[in-house]
Amino acid sequence: xxxxxxxxxxxxxxxxxxxxxxxxxxxxxxxxxxxxxxxxxxxxxxxxxxxxxxxxxxxxxxxxxxxxxxxxxxxxxxxxxxxxxxxxxxxxxxxxxxxxxxxxxxxxxxxxxxxxxxxxxxxxxxxxxxxxxxxxxxxxxxxxxxxxxxxxxxxxxxxxxxxxxxxxxxxxxxxxxxxxxxxxxxxxxxxxxxxxxxxxxxxxxxxxxxxxxxxxxxxxxxxxxxxxxxxxxxxxxxxxxxxxxxxxxxxxxxxxxxxxxxxxxxxxxxxxxxxxxxx
Amino acid sequence: xxxxxxxxxxxxxxxxxxxxxxxxxxxxxxxxxxxxxxxxxxxxxxxxxxxxxxxxxxxxxxxxxxxxxxxxxxxxxxxxxxxxxxxxxxxxxxxxxxxxxxxxxxxxxxxxxxxxxxxxxxxxxxxxxxxxxxxxxxxxxxxxxxxxxxxxxxxxxxxxxxxxxxxxxxxxxxxxxxxxxxxxxxxxxxxxxxxxxxxxxxxxxxxxxxxxxxxxxxxxxxxxxxxxxxxxxxxxxxxxxxxxxxxxxxxxxxxxxxxxxxxxxxxxxxxxxxxxxxxxxx
Numbered sequence: 001x002x003x004x005x006x007x008x009x010x011x012x013x014x015x016x017x018x019x020x021x022x023x024x025x026x027x028x029x030x031x032x033x034x035x036x037x038x039x040x041x042x043x044x045x046x047x048x049x050x051x052x053x054x055x056x057x058x059x060x061x062x063x064x065x066x067x068x069x070x071x072x073x074x075x076x077x078x079x080x081x082x083x084x085x086x087x088x089x090x091x092x093x094x095x096x097x098x099x100x101x102x103x104x105x106x107x108x109x110x111x112x113x114x115x116x117x118x119x120x121x122x123x124x125x126x127x128x129x130x131x132x133x134x135x136x137x138x139x140x141x142x143x144x145x146x147x148x149x150x151x152x153x154x155x156x157x158x159x160x161x162x163x164x165x166x167x168x169x170x171x172x173x174x175x176x177x178x179x180x181x182x183x184x185x186x187x188x189x190x191x192x193x194x195x196x197x198x199x200x201x202x203x204x205x206x207x208x209x210x211x212x213x214x215x216x217x218x219x220x221x222x223x224x225x226x227x228x229x230x231x232x233x234x235x236x237x238x239x240x241x242x243x244x245x246x247x248x249x250x251x252x253x254x255x256x257x258x259x260x261x262x263x264x265x266x267x268x269x270x271x272x273x274x275x276x277x278x279x
Numbered sequence: 280x281x282x283x284x285x286x287x288x289x290x291x292x293x294x295x296x297x298x299x300x301x302x303x304x305x306x307x308x309x310x311x312x313x314x315x316x317x318x319x320x321x322x323x324x325x326x327x328x329x330x331x332x333x334x335x336x337x338x339x340x341x342x343x344x345x346x347x348x349x350x351x352x353x354x355x356x357x358x359x360x361x362x363x364x365x366x367x368x369x370x371x372x373x374x375x376x377x378x379x380x381x382x383x384x385x386x387x388x389x390x391x392x393x394x395x396x397x398x399x400x401x402x403x404x405x406x407x408x409x410x411x412x413x414x415x416x417x418x419x420x421x422x423x424x425x426x427x428x429x430x431x432x433x434x435x436x437x438x439x440x441x442x443x444x445x446x447x448x449x450x451x452x453x454x455x456x457x458x459x460x461x462x463x464x465x466x467x468x469x470x471x472x473x474x475x476x477x478x479x480x481x482x483x484x485x486x487x488x489x490x491x492x493x494x495x496x497x498x499x500x501x502x503x504x505x506x507x508x509x510x511x512x513x514x515x516x517x518x519x520x521x522x523x524x525x526x527x528x529x530x531x532x533x534x535x536x537x538x539x540x541x542x543x544x545x546x547x548x549x550x551x552x553x554x555x556x557x558x559x560x561x
Contacts, residue, residue, distance in 0.1 A: 067296055175373075181368070184361075185365075188386075208373055211373075
């Protein structure tokens, strides 16, 4: 059985690159603006600038392109399913026929675009998480959402919950891995038998895991309370967030890129067709 | 009949940015009936090596064989080989899931198909070997003391009837009485013919109770030998995070002054050696 744990997709990769050193608010806002780009894309050509932008950010972040490309793995099944559905169920000019199903030109184009859209969205999100530590991410989000506190929205509590959750995800996987290995070494078999047998085999993993998680949560709550944490009470920040000129420049670059993408989408297909025609 | 690890290399998160080497060319062996300690600081690769001995991890290169048979990831024979090597994890009580100690101890043998009277006899035998009073067998393990829980965890592994018992930091979190009790249990288990491999950063315990010691530092084996040899080695070659016990340091000091004493001696032996040195005629 493949054990859990290890490096997970989208996990923070410590570094000292330009992207790493940006204020987390800048990265979150920038990422959300960039998320618009795949949605604006309407034809396969429209993904060319997005691919270049992604490669440029990856280079600036000093992360291997392969690592970012692999981050799309979890959605490969979803992408494949979307492609199949769009290829066979989109009406239009028929290219081929497989029994009762017809493959249309519009279907192929749509499938390609939807698949790429999903894949690029996941890679952008992964790039954000690879260059932003969980603590910085939660702090940035808290700061961005802070105006909502005026509407009695529990922003700081939400940010604390998110910080703790993000902090404990790797620990949770480590504990699961440890318990799985311990039960396997005592002969537990998670791979043979039917669904019910396999589900029952996980009881010796789930019970100690829940016990551990609740014990850890209780200890954490006590430790936080003993160190003066009170929900809702304003707290100072160890590393205050700083929005400098380079953060503004970075956001402006992202906005310029989005404007470029809109223009590209409007004129590029005609220009590319013209260029291909000249060739 | 032995577990043999040959030139084992292992990395966690291989092929990812978080890859780090845990074992780099480590060789190790233990024969039945031996008691061997693997010592090193936190992160030296002790636990990783222990998991290789139980075939929970497989080397990236090198080999691990149990009684001359090696296995591969996913191979069906790994499960049968694993039965020969009981592995007691660090803080093993965190794996408990059953409502009684008896059910917890039953878990491993029943996974290998043992049923009925054989299973009951096996549970009683394992409980006896681990020093668990019969009256405790129907208690909830979650309500037991730390020492009692540790004994239930050991019983739950030796109920598999392994030939080798590997314990990862078995004394972690136990008080002095618990540690002494555990030492007695491990001595008894060894007397039954099992090999005992103890993974520990407690050099004092390793020097006092082992036939051989393997010293790991940053994933590499830096020394291997008898407790006497290891103590002499560590006196000249300090290893990160391993502190020579005061008694061993004192014994080394006596030896440098010409007093013949073993570096693994306890306080009574050291006092006796000193008295003998002061009054050589007696």
